[in-house]
Amino acid sequence: MPKYHDELDAVLRALADPTRRAVVERLAKSPAVVSELAAPFAMALPSLMQHLRVLEEAGLVTSSKQGRVRTVSLRPGALDVLHLWLDEQRTPAERQADRLGIHLTRTSAKET
Amino acid sequence: MPKYHDELDAVLRALADPTRRAVVERLAKSPAVVSELAAPFAMALPSLMQHLRVLEEAGLVTSSKQGRVRTVSLRPGALDVLHLWLDEQRTPAERQADRLGIHLTRTSAKET
Numbered sequence: 478m479p480k481y482h483d484e485l486d487a488v489l490r491a492l493a494d495p496t497r498r499a500v501v502e503r504l505a506k507s508p509a510v511v512s513e514l515a516a517p518f519a520m521a522l523p524s525l526m527q528h529l530r531v532l533e534e535a536g537l538v539t540s541s542k543q544g545r546v547r548t549v550s551l552r553p554g555a556l557d558v559l560h561l562w563l564d565e566q567r568t569p570a571e572r573q574a575d576r577l578g579i580h581l582t583r584t585s586a587k588e589t
Numbered sequence: 590m591p592k593y594h595d596e597l598d599a600v601l602r603a604l605a606d607p608t609r610r611a612v613v614e615r616l617a618k619s620p621a622v623v624s625e626l627a628a629p630f631a632m633a634l635p636s637l638m639q640h641l642r643v644l645e646e647a648g649l650v651t652s653s654k655q656g657r658v659r660t661v662s663l664r665p666g667a668l669d670v671l672h673l674w675l676d677e678q679r680t681p682a683e684r685q686a687d688r689l690g691i692h693l694t695r696t697s698a699k700e701t
Contacts, residue, residue, distance in 0.1 A: 486607060
């Protein structure tokens with residue numbers, strides 16, 4: 478699955494930078510205009526725009542412009558590829574623990 | 590939380606390389622000796638050892654030597670930091686969907 482792996486490469490590389498991760502953390506709460514995103518970082522606007530470009534190329538964010546205001550949003554399902562990969566890496570012991578957890582949730586639901 | 594973020598940086602950077610990710614995928618199944626890990630890659634052993642060093646420094650793998658044989662294992666909980674970060678990024682809509690999913694699991698368990 479080359480496409481899946483290319484997407485993973487891009488997402489992981491984009492998220493390996495703390496500033497870009499902070500932008501994703503902020504956008505997970507709600508969309509934001511660029512000036513809002515820039516505010517918490519001691520960073521020139523062109524540097525922030527460069528980070529946003531990396532996030533956009535990795536498929537993590539989308540942006541739209543209305544008049545002079547650009548609004549940036551986390552792309553729905555942006556992190557799915559990473560969730561999927563992590564799920565695949567669960568060890569046999571972790572899978573067993575998950576099954577036990579589901580069993581206990583069901584058992585306790587039945588008892589209540 | 591600077592330590593948490595440093596750990597995340599290291600883990601994400603380590604996983605952004607497809608060879609290192611393939612090594613983690615292999616080790617999620619079971620520990621392996623270095624020659625076994627090298628086999629699927631058209632790669633000189635020193636290059637693989639360099640990748641293993643990056644994974645070890647990121648806290649993702651551990652290794653031990655018995656005689657001349659080095660066995661590499663995925664560190665238990667190696668990917669926890671990434672699971673944790675991803676959980677924190679769930680959007681309000683995703684959190685609501687999770688709660689609904691738990692509710693439905695419980696309801697269907699009660700009905701059976």
